[in-house]
Amino acid sequence: MKQSADGTRRAPLSRERVLRAAVAFADGAGTDAISMRKLAQELGVVPMALYKHVANKDELLDGMVDLVVGEIGPPGEGGWQPTMRARVLAARRVLLRHPWAAGVIQSRTSPTPAVLGYLDSMAGLFRTGGFSVGLTHHAMHAMGSRLLGFSQELFDDTAATPDPAVLRQLARAYPHIAEIAGAAGHDEASTVGGCDDQAEFEFALDLLLDGLERLRAAEQVAQER
Structure with missing residues (x-):
């Protein structure tokens, strides 16, 4: 040494x-x-x-991604939906500890070995949960980056609440966007509870998981007829 x-x-x-x-x-x-x-x-x-x-910085970044994804750990036991939800939220906690990781994962031209292994295990959760190969394919596409604990947002909502004069100007050209911006502010007066990234992530995650369970159940009924 x-x-x-x-x-x-x-x-x-x-x-x-x-x-x-x-x-x-x-x-x-x-x-x-x-x-x-x-x-x-x-x-x-x-x-x-x-x-x-x-060998170079690209290989360094690939290895860093694999190290971070390795922190997520294996899935737990139970039904497919609570197990999937728990693991996605575990992935989100890991990526929040490493804020740079989501951007690097998105920048890779092909998935790293750890990312492929993680996605394979998530597909396995769908398959053992009763999903057909076809529905698993659709589910993986629908979940997208949420499987790894992050999502691409339409807008940057981290900025301060717009000035009322700016909102009025915005409302004339884009009334519905202005309505949402005014309602979903970051203060206690917000009419829809403010923009909480974690709450929004879980809201979308639960919508997807509930919808996928409905499709799985419908497919199973159709197969039994």
């Missing part, structure tokens, strides 16, 4: 150590700030030492 300049022992460099350091770096600074040089500095090694474990 090598020693650092101050004489303390340093763990030998490994792929896992490189990836864990990269994840910790991204958690604090985001992936745009990562470079092999900066990561090497974090690890106390020369940049060339990293290339024995990751």
Whole structure:
């Protein structure tokens, strides 16, 4: 085991150590700030030492995604719907700990091994829950990124409540959007309870799961006739 300049022992460099350091770096600074040089500095090694474990930044990002997805853990036991719901929400908790991960997952040109394994296990939950291959296919498409705990929103709703004058101007051109924007504000006066990302995510998740259960039950009835 090598020693650092101050004489303390340093763990030998490994792929896992490189990836864990990269994840910790991204958690604090985001992936745009990562470079092999900066990561090497974090690890106390020369940049060339990293290339024995990751070929380039793309491979580094793939490995980081796999490390994060590996934190989700296996599904629990029970009916398909509560098990699916619990695991999706577990995935969401993991991705909230690593805010950069959703963007990186979306940017990959093909799924990483851990993502493929995770999606395969989710498809398995549908199949063992009584879904046909065809309905499982539709379910996977309908769930989309929600299977991994995140969703692509139509609008950025993190901004402050628009100025009333702006809302009035908006209402003249886009009356229904203005109506929603005025009702779903971020303050206690909001008429629809405000924009709570977690509540909105669970609302959509439950709609999808309830609808898929209805389709599964209908398909099963049709097959029994």
